[in-house]
Amino acid sequence: MSLDAWVLGAPLKVLRREDHPYHETTLATLGRHELGLCRRQTTAAQPGCEIFLDGRSIFLPGAPAPDRAWFDLCRELGYEPVHHWDWDPALILFHQVVPALAADWHEPPLELDALGLPVGVLSLAGLRQTFAEAVADLRRQSLGPVGAKVAETFEWLPLRAVVFHDDAQLPLDFEGIGPTGRASLWLGIHRERAVVLEGPAPSRYPARHWVPEGLGERPKAEAFLRAAGLDPEPPKGFEPVFEAALHHLCHQLEGPLDAYRRTYPVGIPWHRDPRERLLGRTIVDVRPGEPTLLVLDDGTEVALESASLAPVWEHGGI
Incomplete structure (x- = not known):
């Protein structure tokens, strides 16, 4: 297993494999915890397996996300969206851990979609794809040099991270699902000069308003152009087209973002202060x-x- 992108603060060590056809199982340790991967028959006769953490089942095919115990483990081992912004708990599990556990299996452990994830799993990769498709629509619909400049700006500012600012002490929302916290969208190629959009997290706010954070006294358009590595002087007529495009992109993301938010357990503080x-x-x-x-x-x-x-x-x- 390649560890060049490994973000957890403990190594994954495979202890034992049994790779008889259709009966594959793997046991491993991750820090002080034990992981297990076991093949399970599915009703659709598709590849399927069950994942265990410390003897407890945390994933079966068809679930939109692993169980809360996996999120708690990622948080325990140092995962933070702001610092590991190309990853989320689902991607760590299905793009790093499961491939390592099933490296010698005769059959694939799970039926995967185009993003390399088990069918039905919601992840940061899906949000990034949704955002990229909306930006591609901007490019196709752009009219004139101003529209092309706006599309180019967002092409250099892909969605990289989503941070939910949870507080375990906040009350649940009216559906009893989660606290009425905030969400941050991080856009950029380099984390050091990303732009951050913040807005309310739950779907109870139909007219969500996303506000760029940390711009200081700089105009919004100039800050986005600088973050994209482009000429910070916007051309004439750029601002209204840019504002409309930003609203469109965020609106396209809201539905998938709400579904993704509901896969995250309540009360895990993903955004921590320096202390x-x-x-x-x-x-x-x-x-x-x-x-x-x-x-x-x-x-x-x-x-x-x-x-x-x-x-x-x-x-x-x-």
């Missing part, structure tokens, strides 16, 4: 430079001020 990100972590590497970076066991990089590395006696200590 929570550092608490209980181990330093695994130090990268000297300006500034010096500490690399933690979940992949987080922490910059240190140069003064903090000076010997104590240079500051009048004993």
Whole structure:
């Protein structure tokens, strides 16, 4: 298994495989937890398997997402959407863990769709595809150089991450499904210069209004052009076309986003403040430079001020 994109703070170790045709099973450990993958017959005679975590079933074919225990494990092992923005718990499970567990199986463990996911599973990959298709529609419908410039802007700002700002203390919504929190959409090629749209998460808000965050005093169009790596000076007539396109893209995403939100368990704080990100972590590497970076066991990089590395006696200590 390739670990170049592995985002969890513990290795996956396969312990035992039984790969007799149609009776394949695999046991593995992930940190302090045990994983199991077992073939199961499906009514449609399609490939199917059951996934276990610590002896408890967390996925059967047809489910839209794995059980909450898998989300809790990803959170425990350091997964954060803002830092690992090409991944979500479903993609980690079905694009990394399951292929490693079933590497030597005679038959595929699950029937997969075009995104490489079990049929019916909702994930970040589906949202990204929906957003990309809406941007492609912009390109096809663009009229004149201004419309083409707007389409080019969003082509360089693909959807990369979705962050749900949950608070376990907030009340459930009127359907009893989840807290009335917020969702953030991260758009960009590079995380360091992404643009972030924030809006209310639940579907109880039919006229959802997405607001760019962290722009400071910069005009919205200029901020998006800079994030896309384009000339920040918008051409004449760019702003109204851009606003209409942004509204259209977010509107196209709302239905799939609501369905995706309902696969996420209530009360897991995916967006943590700096203190929570550092608490209980181990330093695994130090990268000297300006500034010096500490690399933690979940992949987080922490910059240190140069003064903090000076010997104590240079500051009048004993």
